[in-house]
Amino acid sequence: TRMMIAIINNKGGTGKTTTCVNLAVGLAGRGHRVLVVDLDSQASASLALGVQDDALSPSICRALFDGTPVKDVIRSGIQPGVDLITAEMNLSNADLLLAKAAGRERRLNDLLAPVRDAYDYILCDCASALSLVPINALVAADCCLACLTPEHLAHEGLRMLARAIARLRINMGIDVQWLGILFTMVNPRLRHSSSVMAKVREDFGRNVLTTEIRRDVKLAEAPFFGRSIFHHAPASKGAKWYGNLVDEVIERCRNI
């Protein structure tokens, strides 16, 4: 399989970065070659993978804005089997800096083209928005994984997201598929989370992953150590659930 996955949700704080980091390390742990592309100006994925906050440059910005070839900004082996292109603050100016550029929604796609075959999985950690950079990720990606915390309005937010993606498919002629919808930070004691999840399952059918990631404080601790959950707390529930995610993602990617 060779698959580029955009990890998305326009709602903030829904476990996208946590999923990106742990899925990447988990896939590499199964022997796959993985590239993480950090597309959030906050650089949370880069920092969670152990990069120091004064070492984020050179980042994806050099390639997107200055024309540096992408291979010159790839950092090899940030974790075993995981390469990384970092993000940095300047990425938040993308909409302005690329406003006049021709083919500005295809920039990332064109940049990554020469290196795509070097990886089994390319994971893009997106910011919580539907601006030019996340659009670039959806144009470049083969499939998208939406991270959803089953709280009030999560279902409505997902439907808006799905509609926005459908419009993009038409406007940009892209063919990004659903890898699926992943429930994250599930709190079983939140009375309504099961009814939110049931409504989403009813609406999106088999696009909803079987794996559910529940709250586990270990998942919130791991970034402090610049480690994945598999390294930080291999015996934890969080590690078990993200292990299940790795299996399910591998399986689903075979059938996309």
Add this chain to the structure above:
Amino acid sequence: TRMMIAIINNKGGTGKTTTCVNLAVGLAGRGHRVLVVDLDSQASASLALGVQDDALSPSICRALFDGTPVKDVIRSGIQPGVDLITAEMNLSNADLLLAKAAGRERRLNDLLAPVRDAYDYILCDCASALSLVPINALVAADCCLACLTPEHLAHEGLRMLARAIARLRINMGIDVQWLGILFTMVNPRLRHSSSVMAKVREDFGRNVLTTEIRRDVKLAEAPFFGRSIFHHAPASKGAKWYGNLVDEVIERCRNI
């Protein structure tokens, strides 16, 4: 006191809307006249205050984009003592729609000028970004309240936010003060939250509020019922903490 408060953080999911809704209802419960201005295209504050998702129009968009006077979009008594200007999806186009408008950062300020004296507190619920609409909120507001979840990188994110506000003060000649920094969704079992909070307190001194809002599932449930915590679960810890916040905000606003 007469105070307009922008509730901010460029990081997503840090309890801004939960704080806006509960602070608004809490202040009204002390006899103050309160206006909530929903400035997030996701309209979470409007929905959490009981507005149906097919009844979000007319919203702040009519005033910002179409020149409708703001008094025509104010909904009175959405909760006792609380008026509301809703948001809607179209607000996410603000940067594009107002790109060429003169004085585009002062639009909200100018719109709210005629109604400012009718309220003791005006609370603006901002999206997690530093784009044109949140900038409008900071230009219009007397003070800002940053909501911070003490997780990895929260301190770094806050320093970036503080620098961005400092630049705005210089560039826009505004004088927005710190109401303060509020710790939200504090999870005492997260090993590092106390060290993150200690670093923030050391850095920001008395700008950090004494009140801490910890995790309480009741706070996540209340939006499902379109109610504040004071109505949904008046005996809960969440209600007690937000009650403390109301007291502390009233006190601090006297001294700004």
